[in-house]
Each structure stands twice: as structure tokens, then as C-alpha cells.
Amino acid sequence: MFPTPDLSHFTRNDYSQIYEPDADSFLLLDALELKLNEILELKPLIVLEFGSGSGIATTFVAKNFCLTPSLFFAIDINPYACYSTKRTFEQNNLHHKHCLNIVQCNLTDPLIERLSSKVDLILFNPPYVPTETSDVKEVIERTYAGGKQGIEVIEKAIEQASRLLSSKGLFYMVALEENNFDTLKELANQVGLNTDIILKRRTLIERLFVVEFQRK
Numbered sequence: 001m002f003p004t005p006d007l008s009h010f011t012r013n014d015y016s017q018i019y020e021p022d023a024d025s026f027l028l029l030d031a032l033e034l035k036l037n038e039i040l041e042l043k044p045l046i047v048l049e050f051g052s053g054s055g056i057a058t059t060f061v062a063k064n065f066c067l068t069p070s071l072f073f074a075i076d077i078n079p080y081a082c083y084s085t086k087r088t089f090e091q092n093n094l095h096h097k098h099c100l101n102i103v104q105c106n107l108t109d110p111l112i113e114r115l116s117s118k119v120d121l122i123l124f125n126p127p128y129v130p131t132e133t134s135d136v137k138e139v140i141e142r143t144y145a146g147g148k149q150g151i152e153v154i155e156k157a158i159e160q161a162s163r164l165l166s167s168k169g170l171f172y173m174v175a176l177e178e179n180n181f182d183t184l185k186e187l188a189n190q191v192g193l194n195t196d197i198i199l200k201r202r203t204l205i206e207r208l209f210v211v212e213f214q215r216k
Contacts, residue, residue: 002033004026005055005059005088007091009087009091017084018081018084019081019140028123030201031210031212038170042169042170044066046071046115046118046166047070047119047121048072049075050075050126050157051127053078054081054084055089058085058088062094062100071098073103074089076102076104077105112160112163117164119164120170122171123172124157124173126175127146128146129144129146130147134147134152146179150178151179151184151187158193159187162215168215173210175209177206177207177209196211
């Protein structure tokens with residue numbers, strides 16, 4: 001197993017402003033390990049993460065799955081998360097090997113046209129918890145509030161991923177049982193993506209799974 005990226009630079013104060021990696025974060029890392037051979041064969045040149053948060057997933061991929069220099073886009077609407085991703089990348093000594101572009105924005109709204117059909121690997125641990133709305137003011141609430149059925153942000157991310165993915169690109173996303181896999185599958189089907197559940201895990205309070213998306 002690959003080691004978890006070094007996050008020792010973070011304090012409790014940091015985690016009051018960004019999402020602290022938890023079971024869902026580590027589930028995503030485990031799913032990526034399961035797909036090691038496919039990702040290595042893909043040889044991703046451009047990697048993008050929606051909602052990079054602490055930077056744990058982007059750093060994990062940069063450290064273990066990209067054997068040659070790659071271009072990374074870490075996207076987050078939270079400015080402190082952008083700063084935190086940069087810190088994690090540097091803490092793990094990856095800033096000399098790969099190029100990291102950090103963009104503060106809502107998903108990839110300003111980047112869609114420029115990155116259309118060019119991204120080889122997309123990652124997302126989304127706000128998936130069903131809430132009355134995904135439009136919240138508190139920074140920490142934004143990391144989990146997924147709106148109706150928990151898929152308001154997810155739905156937009158799937159649509160954007162369908163436009164961003166290269167011909168052989170892969171998209172890995174964490175989801176919650178309440179998000180309903182059949183609903184996610186239908187959303188993906190509408191934009192020309194195939195779906196597959198590659199890993200499931202039950203925690204004390206949640207049933208989580210990781211979905212793989214790729215072009216039909």
C-alpha cells in the first residue's frame with residue numbers, strides 16, 4: 001500500500017477552515033490504488049481535482065501515479081483550501097517534479113473551454129450529504145452540504161467531467177448511498193459516460209462508494 005501523504009503541517013485551526021480528511025478521503029485513495037495499473041497505463045499528463053481541500057488526493061496521485069512530470073489543476077471555491085493544497089504539495093516535495101495550478105473557482109466554470117477533452121484523470125470527494133440546499137455560507141458546511149438528495153453539486157460535476165475528460169480519461173468520485181447509484185448512472189448516461197462502482201465501505205454512520213466514470 002502507498003503511504004498517505006504527509007499532513008503533519010496542519011493544525012486544528014487549519015481544520016476549522018478546510019475539510020479534515022476522513023473515511024471518505026481514504027476510501028478514494030484506496031480506490032485509486034485498486035486502479036493502479038489502469039492509471040499507470042493511462043500515463044496521465046493532465047490531472048484535475050474538484051474541491052481539493054487539504055490537497056490529500058491530488059498529492060497522493062502526484063506522488064504515486066505520475067511517473068513523469070504532469071500538469072495538475074487543483075480547484076476549490078475556498079481560498080484557504082487552495083492555500084492548503086499548495087502547502088501539502090510542497091510538504092511532500094512534489095513542487096519540483098510536477099506543475100501545480102491552483103484555481104479558486106466554482107468547479108471548473110472558467111476552465112471548461114480551455115481544458116475540453118484534455119484531462120486524463122479527474123478526482124472528486126464532493127459535498128454529498130442531503131441537505132435542504134447546497135447554497136450555504138459557512139465554509140465548513142460547503143464541504144458536505146449537497147442539497148436535495150445530496151447531488152446538486154455532483155450533477156454539475158458529472159456534466160463538466162463529460163466535457164473535460166480525454167478520450168481515455170477516468171473520473172473517480174466518492175458518493176453516499178443516499179445519492180442513489182441509479183440516479184448517478186442516469187445522469188452520467190445523459191452526458192455520454194459509463195459508470196461502475198469500484199469500491200464500497202460502511203462506516204459507523206455512512207455507506208460510501210467510489211464511482212468510476214469514463215467515456216462510452
